């Protein structure tokens with residue numbers, strides 16, 4: 001997610017779940033080809049398994065960008081067919097590609113030919129006046145013919161005319177049933193459902209119908225729920241939140257020692273402890289002090305004192 005799932009955010013999320021697949025922010029193929037690659041693509045070794053999400057609609061550029069991403073060590077390349085922003089539409093990628101399934105099929109075919117890691121697609125169910133019953137199937141089938149096996153479906157249309165990107169994440173109604181039907185008709189494909197899933201209980205219900213669940217906002221608004229994911233869905237050990245936060249605090253200290261600034265490093269922590277005693281003080285302390293020049297690990301330690309169990313100290 002743009003402006004959220006940067007490398008520090010993923011390191012925190014990985015401390016909370018060993019098994020969930022993590023995704024980068026969307027990076028355009030052109031940025032990968034012509035931009036500051038090290039800044040755009042570097043990630044911490046602990047983040048695996050991690051997918052790079054690419055945006056674009058020029059097959060050769062996407063193929064070249066996918067190859068570069070594979071060389072960087074990503075585990076999967078995901079193509080964005082869901083982002084509704086104007087900037088994205090003018091560049092002819094994101095959600096508006098729901099109207100061009102053949103082009104998207106060509107893109108993923110070129111990407112698959114360029115890499116040995118999985119190429120996946122994140123899409124909407126349609127845009128504007130499209131009939132989602134038709135547009136979702138057309139998009140998925142065009143990509144499946146090209147060999148894509150995994151689709152994450154944000155189960156609502158994007159209205160490119162008249163709604164802001166923010167409104168497009170909440171206003172068009174969710175249609176989970178359509179996603180379930182498409183899965184039933186195509187049992188050989190892995191279909192992940194996304195959109196409006198706020199708890200692991202809800203995720204569990206979806207998993208009766210589809211192969212996976214993708215969490216968006218819940219993952220950063222309430223990262224603690226990730227601590228339940230391994231035990232609940234992957235047969236893994238329960239994760240101790242304080243221990244995970246300590247792992248992340250040590251990462252923060254290392255990043256600071258290498259010249260990093262505190263504020264972007266604590267941003268992914270702001271949703272931690274939400275609803276728990278001390279959470280507001282924790283957030284306020286970080287918001288007020290982490291921006292200051294030279295803010296160090298002490299600011300984080302002080303903030304944690306508001307929320308961590310006293311007997312754990």
Ligand SMILES: Cc1cc2nc3c(=O)[nH]c(=O)nc-3n(C[C@H](O)[C@H](O)[C@H](O)COP(=O)(O)O)c2cc1C
Pocket residue numbers: 001002003004024025026053080082083122154169194195196197214215216217218
């Ligand atoms: C701040 C923000 C940034 C997002 N950036 C991306 C992105 O880069 N790529 C993408 O596929 N979806 C992006 N999305 C959409 C989410 O992945 C997700 O599809 C959407 O928020 C619905 O899921 P949710 O209700 O679980 O949040 C973004 C959403 C938000 C709120």
